[in-house]
Amino acid sequence: MVIKPSLTERQNQVYEFLRSYIRDHQKPPTMAEIGNALSIRSTNAVFKFVVALEKKGYLTRTPRVSRGIALTQAGDQLSFTRPPPLLPIIRAARSDQPEQLRHHPTGALHVDARLLGPTDADVCLVTVAGDDGMSEQGIRMGDFLIVEETNQEQLFSGELVAAVIGERIMARSFDFSRNRLHLQPSARGYAAESFPPDSPGCHIIGRVLGVMRKL
Amino acid sequence: MVIKPSLTERQNQVYEFLRSYIRDHQKPPTMAEIGNALSIRSTNAVFKFVVALEKKGYLTRTPRVSRGIALTQAGDQLSFTRPPPLLPIIRAARSDQPEQLRHHPTGALHVDARLLGPTDADVCLVTVAGDDGMSEQGIRMGDFLIVEETNQEQLFSGELVAAVIGERIMARSFDFSRNRLHLQPSARGYAAESFPPDSPGCHIIGRVLGVMRKL
DNA sequence: CGCTATGGTGAATATGAATTCACCATAGCG
DNA sequence: CGCTATGGTGAATTCATATTCACCATAGCG
The missing domain is CATH 2.10.109.10 (Umud Fragment, subunit A)
Structure with missing residues (x-):
């Protein structure tokens, strides 16, 4: 799996999980679900990853909203989420x-x-x-x-x-x-x-x- | 707007809102968001609509999960051409x-x-x-x-x-x-x-x- | 060595959101 | 008329989820 520019190995894993989860479930995961998939027990650690990915432009958050994660264009979501024209x-x-x-x-x-x-x-x-x-x-x-x-x-x-x-x-x-x-x-x-x-x-x-x- | 079989006018509005919300936001709405869009003040009324749509096979729910609504294939086929694979x-x-x-x-x-x-x-x-x-x-x-x-x-x-x-x-x-x-x-x-x-x-x-x- | 970035644990807290309860109005129907 | 389905209000309750706090370990670096 290709690691995106400026992402660490672990951050990349989180990112790839987001992509696959959204593709499979048609909605973003919760912090707990992410942690569960990557064997991270503390939602805090997950939260910090999400914030890091946001800072690097791979996703945007809607604060305090459940499943408030949205992958950005840079992160390449268009192709598998939005119905094609x-x-x-x-x-x-x-x-x-x-x-x-x-x-x-x-x-x-x-x-x-x-x-x-x-x-x-x-x-x-x-x-x-x-x-x-x-x-x-x-x-x-x-x-x-x-x-x-x-x-x-x-x-x-x-x-x-x-x-x-x-x-x-x-x-x-x-x-x-x-x-x-x-x-x-x-x-x-x-x-x-x-x-x-x-x-x-x-x-x-x-x-x-x-x-x-x-x- | 074509009303689907066995859906009331209002249920159809809810269903159409779900489709457009999911298309625009890449995730299902909350009860409150649905109510907001359709000027329904009580999340209870919304909840009853969602349950009704579930009973009629237009969506499935994941109980007690935020944004736990997922539209079914059945509803999809009736309403618009199937998204390409x-x-x-x-x-x-x-x-x-x-x-x-x-x-x-x-x-x-x-x-x-x-x-x-x-x-x-x-x-x-x-x-x-x-x-x-x-x-x-x-x-x-x-x-x-x-x-x-x-x-x-x-x-x-x-x-x-x-x-x-x-x-x-x-x-x-x-x-x-x-x-x-x-x-x-x-x-x-x-x-x-x-x-x-x-x-x-x-x-x-x-x-x-x-x-x-x-x- | 101290400093910082990364990756983590565990628990507390506050807010979001689903679900339930009690109750109301209207329209169609036998 | 009483019954039922539909569509609704408002508030209470409970569980889900995001966010914060305190604290820890490791590795790279000047």
Whole structure:
């Protein structure tokens, strides 16, 4: 078991116990329960561990409240406690009618928040329709792309983006230069495409945060 | 708001409050907190609601334990889609000690049941440690593989499997012929490996059901 | 050596919280 | 009408839990 930075062996044990207890019971343990698990007879010793972990930022307490312990983000609780968001799967639409995209989801999948990372934007899933020339990026036909919906101004050159080109959704490497939008596939044999800003033939959905595939 | 079978309006309100409180606080509320939210001044009234909900199977209590309420699966299924399973992320272990694998998860991620498909076996996640020669399959370094834990007899030739070879976990195409186990990478330049059955140098974790990647 | 951090025991204390008791109001029903 | 289920008040009681106090042992360090 990896010991977290600045935690002693024993503090780490307490921390790991908190994680497993919360996962199993859907609520934090009491001081006595912690002590019981780690063979500490005095709740005082446990209390001091909890305070130490709080000081180091691994948890927060609500004083004088039973089971008042909550693990912090730093301590990595999001993934196993909060139910993961349900992301809509959007289907292709014509690039000159991008508003249509969000209104006709074909389904939805739960995606763990840790695959999303910190983002305030809406996130959706798009399916890769065909072999779209991104095999070098490990993207294949049928994959789901996790897409953070951003507008063009928030993107950096070289980022992987999902875009509607014509009536197809594809993944492309993004580049904006010489006042034109360049969308490049990763594989040879596929043509890069280039559009003027606000071209009706091309609509950027957003940044690709991840990929999911069912075999 | 849809009222669940056999719940009164008020009982339903209590139940919905429990759900939202647990979602927001990662722990169940106290009687007083419930009463507070629903403008019930007497904890006794709240207590009677909780007992009623317990009797109807919407929750279970741990008597005389603070925050001893736990919502049941039954109540969950009626009210919202089941939270996706939380799969442990297992780390490399030596192939001659495969039992060790499950006992030291390094974390866990929620994975939508639709990516898993129908399976009764245990499913876990493994991380792809390095470029392991499966780029033709769209598998890259750092990817999570969704692995259905199966033993060798249940596998078919040509299936993609995850295996512990030496101390590394890798994805390989599975083939059993001439009384030997053949594990082939997809890319040229990587050697296929071949083992006798039950070789201590190789342990099959199971069939790869899917892939997840965070960029 | 004295000083400090860590990890502990055991008991006392105060507050949090579940549970019980007594009693009330309203609505539906045979 | 009397009966029962539901929903409620307020206070008392008892157990659970957090927090504090006093004191101890060990190891590393200047």
